[in-house]
Amino acid sequence: MKPADKKRVLREMLFARRFEERCYEAYVERKIGGFLHLYPGQEACAQGVMEAARPGHDYVITGYRDHIHAIKCGADPKAVMAELYGKETGSSKGRGGSMHIFDVEHHMMGGYALVGGPFPLAAGIAKGLKMKGSDAISICFLGDAANNQGTFHETMNMAKLWNLPVLFVCENNLYGIGTRIDRSTAVIEQYKRVSGYGIPAAQVDGQDVEIVYDAAKIAVDHVRSGKGPYFLELMTYRYRGHSMSDSNAYRGKDEERMWSKRDPIIILRDRLIEAGAITLDDYKAMDTEILDQIENDIIKFAEQSPEPVVAELEKYVLAENDPYVRPQTNRGAH
Amino acid sequence: MAIIMYWEALQRAHDEELARDPLVIVMGEDVGVAGGTYKATKGLYDKYGPERIMDTPISENGFTGLGIGASFIGVRPIIELMSVNFAWLAMDQIFNSAAKVRYMSGGQLTAPVVIRSPGGTAHQLGAQHSARMEKVFMGVAGLRVVTPSNARQAYGLLKSAVRCDDPVFIYEHELMYNMKGEVPDGEYFHPLEGSEIARAGRDITLFGYNISVHWCLQAAEFLATHHGIDCEVVDLFSLSPLDRAGIKASVSKTHRALIAEEAEAAVGVGSEVMAIINEECFFELDAAPVRVSAKNVPIPYNHTLEKAAVPSSKDIVHAVLKMFGKS
Numbered sequence: 001m002k003p004a005d006k007k008r009v010l011r012e013m014l015f016a017r018r019f020e021e022r023c024y025e026a027y028v029e030r031k032i033g034g035f036l037h038l039y040p041g042q043e044a045c046a047q048g049v050m051e052a053a054r055p056g057h058d059y060v061i062t063g064y065r066d067h068i069h070a071i072k073c074g075a076d077p078k079a080v081m082a083e084l085y086g087k088e089t090g091s092s093k094g095r096g097g098s099m100h101i102f103d104v105e106h107h108m109m110g111g112y113a114l115v116g117g118p119f120p121l122a123a124g125i126a127k128g129l130k131m132k133g134s135d136a137i138s139i140c141f142l143g144d145a146a147n148n149q150g151t152f153h154e155t156m157n158m159a160k161l162w163n164l165p166v167l168f169v170c171e172n173n174l175y176g177i178g179t180r181i182d183r184s185t186a187v188i189e190q191y192k193r194v195s196g197y198g199i200p201a202a203q204v205d206g207q208d209v210e211i212v213y214d215a216a217k218i219a220v221d222h223v224r225s226g227k228g229p230y231f232l233e234l235m236t237y238r239y240r241g242h243s244m245s246d247s248n249a250y251r252g253k254d255e256e257r258m259w260s261k262r263d264p265i266i267i268l269r270d271r272l273i274e275a276g277a278i279t280l281d282d283y284k285a286m287d288t289e290i291l292d293q294i295e296n297d298i299i300k301f302a303e304q305s306p307e308p309v310v311a312e313l314e315k316y317v318l319a320e321n322d323p324y325v326r327p328q329t330n331r332g333a334h
Numbered sequence: 335m336a337i338i339m340y341w342e343a344l345q346r347a348h349d350e351e352l353a354r355d356p357l358v359i360v361m362g363e364d365v366g367v368a369g370g371t372y373k374a375t376k377g378l379y380d381k382y383g384p385e386r387i388m389d390t391p392i393s394e395n396g397f398t399g400l401g402i403g404a405s406f407i408g409v410r411p412i413i414e415l416m417s418v419n420f421a422w423l424a425m426d427q428i429f430n431s432a433a434k435v436r437y438m439s440g441g442q443l444t445a446p447v448v449i450r451s452p453g454g455t456a457h458q459l460g461a462q463h464s465a466r467m468e469k470v471f472m473g474v475a476g477l478r479v480v481t482p483s484n485a486r487q488a489y490g491l492l493k494s495a496v497r498c499d500d501p502v503f504i505y506e507h508e509l510m511y512n513m514k515g516e517v518p519d520g521e522y523f524h525p526l527e528g529s530e531i532a533r534a535g536r537d538i539t540l541f542g543y544n545i546s547v548h549w550c551l552q553a554a555e556f557l558a559t560h561h562g563i564d565c566e567v568v569d570l571f572s573l574s575p576l577d578r579a580g581i582k583a584s585v586s587k588t589h590r591a592l593i594a595e596e597a598e599a600a601v602g603v604g605s606e607v608m609a610i611i612n613e614e615c616f617f618e619l620d621a622a623p624v625r626v627s628a629k630n631v632p633i634p635y636n637h638t639l640e641k642a643a644v645p646s647s648k649d650i651v652h653a654v655l656k657m658f659g660k661s
Contacts (some may be wrong), residue, residue: 059407093440102439109406110439114430120396121431124403131357131385131409151426154396161391316441317475324494325478326525 001051001213007278009051009209010268011286013043016068017265018290019077022299023067023084023098027244031303032084035113036098037065041239044264045171046072046141048212049232052220053139053167059107059125061118062141064099065238066111069141074106077294078301087305094308095316107136115176116149118142119168123155126164126229137223138166144190144233145176156197156229163228167219168194170233171206177242178250191233199229206234207262210271237262336519340482341511343489344374344450348412350521351496352382355410358496361388361401362414371416372452372511394420398449399427402501405447406435410496418453418505419465432501433476448495449503454545454596455633455644456508464633464640466597468505468543472574472606478526479574481505483547485515487571490524498526505573507545527572529580535566538590538654541581541607543570546594546645553594553650563658573603581607582614590657591623594650599627624653 001009020038027036039046042065050060050072062069067084071077075091083090084098092102099113109125112118122140129136146152147170159166170190174181187193191201200222204215212234219230237259241248248256272278319325338346351358364371366379366389379387390397394415401411415421421428432445455464472479478500482488488506495502532547533554540550547569554565568584570576585591591611593604604625611623626645634640655661 061403091440092438092442095440096438100438102442104439104442109403110435110443112431114426117399117426117430120399120427121403121406124400124405124409125407126403127400128357128404128407128409131359131404132407150393151396151399154391154393155400157391158393158396158400162388316437316439318436318478319444319499322498322500322526324498324523324525325500325527 001210003277005051006268006272009047010265010272011290013047013209013265013268014287015290016043016047016071018287018294019071019298020067022294024240024244026084026299032098033086034097035064036244037242038240039065039068039238041259041263042171042173042206042236043068044209044212045169045206045234045236048209049139049141049169049216051213052216054136056106058136059109059129059138060141061109061122061125061138062111063115063118063143063146064111064113065143066099066101070101070103070108070111073103073108075101075103075108078298079103081298081302082305085302085305086307087302088308089301089305116142116146116151119146119149119151119155122166122168123159123164126159126166127162129165135224137220138164139169140166141169141171143176144170144172144174144181145184147190147193148176148185156194156199159229160197160199165223165226166229167223168229168231170231171236172233173236173238175238175242175251178246180250189233191231194231199231201231201233203233203235206236207264208267209264210268335516337514338485338517339511340485340488340513340515341373343485343515343517344492345376346517347489347492348375348378349381351493352378352386357408358410358412359386359388359404360412360414361390361397363390363392363416365389365414370414372508374414374450394423395427398424399431401447402427402432402445405445406443410446412448412450412496415449415451417463418451418467419463421451421467428477428501428503429474433474437476444499445501446499447501448492449501450492450506451504452506452508454507454509455640458635458637458640460635461632466628468573469597469602471503471505472603476501477574478502479505480526480572481544482571483532483542483544483569485513486517486522487524489517490522491526491571493521494523494526497523502526505544510545524571527575527577529577530569530571531566531584532569533565533567535564535588537564537588538592538657539566539568539584539588540650541568541570541591541593543573543595543603546596549645549647549650550594552647553654556647556651557654561655561660563654565654570603570607576606576610578610578614581610585611585615586618589618589620591619592626592650592653592657593623594626594645595628596644597628598630599625600630602627621657624657626650626653
């Protein structure tokens, strides 16, 4: 990672943290409904990979913990927050919600709520890119627990068989909902599971954004050069529960404390301070600026945006006025 | 107007669409080198190559999802599921991804895939190869379901389905691939919505779709010849959405209705058509509508039991005669 980028990367990760924390508050205030899966603790994963990729050009697809991935693609955080508020100005016009953030213009192909569902979709996008001769790649971010779905195995097989330009990023946060990985999964180290499909893989520390970036650079270059799929496992931790309805009763405080010492933002911050690139005051000012932006720009936009109108409830179910649908009256045939 | 077999009509539609648009692809088990289980993709592998005529592993949910993902960026996959029984395995991707993506993205993404699959009771294929699943698909918002009853529809519906921006499920039948029928010589796009009058009549409407249209037509001939009952046969080639206007128009003319379906009665095409009749033209009825459906059993292997499990034209004749007080 270039030294000049590091300060921006720190700022973006801090923004991701504050954005998600503000979502938590809005949820408690009942401004956000439904299920809400937050990203604090895992920021270096999306950040490091997207630094190595080409945001807005490469295609990204993920699961339900998707707000930050969308923003990393180039989605407007205002539209993401408005989506969480269920507003017409939201990225999916209020029809999707937290788990279904899309921004197709920036090649964010969506968040999907069925664990493991995006695997084959990602491979399909890669198939399309290959057919079109594009130099873009498909990037699929999912958690470790998704690898216990059949779609994981079916997709790894096809991705390698057809040599598709797809990067699978496994954000291994050690828990599938509330079940620890060693209680659900026979082989704990996820990168080993793709060796049966002949897919090259690596496992690195997902809390250090520079390490993530370096590993992602190798992965992205591999895929973009036409060598086929790659699997990158990032060891990480989510501070919040699986979703807001999660009591966190399944894990100990010691474990949480241990991981909080490996906070991705603090790791980079301290490194930059040590290198003399920033001061602690610079960091605090950055934080204040971000909090202001979230409150005065993003939350305000979401609060003040209009609700969708009920008259448009049935819009977007099917294509409108598709010429091949043309309802015919049943007179006159034969 | 050429007379060709149903499978030939499908093959021709595939071929024309593949030739027209380099982003049209075909995916499925044995669709390539083997030429398709029911020959619908015969010769296409040699003509278009393995990148476009893709023999898939036996991973229905996986390759269906892969086709859906490709459709997100402009590819037009025609996915063949070798048997509709295998579609159960692909339900997650069909329902959760293809059918919902337009809505949950606020109209940003569409999944213009075509999924073709034969179902129904054929020749002693047993419980896990004889399912009829149309009723499952037709209850899902965001998915179109069509079912061709003849070669012309098979050709024209596939042509339209490939070009339509919605996901379309085409429900075929294992017993119908060798059925001959007229297909226009030039390009023909069958509308994806509506219904057709397969036989005009005055006394009662027999609603059928796919293979049951043929049972209805046979029953109608018999009833006209032997009992002087003039049946109208309406072909519900679009199961989702159903043609409310067409159902209403026919029942308002004949004042009686029978629905023939190969599937079990519960939560099926018949119950849906009856509901539409109730909602649209209840006071036009001279008699309560009747369903002729399969027995509520997994399809048995034994030939005699298998025949007894699914309806036939005779069952339709008996039901009509009973309605007219003639049995």
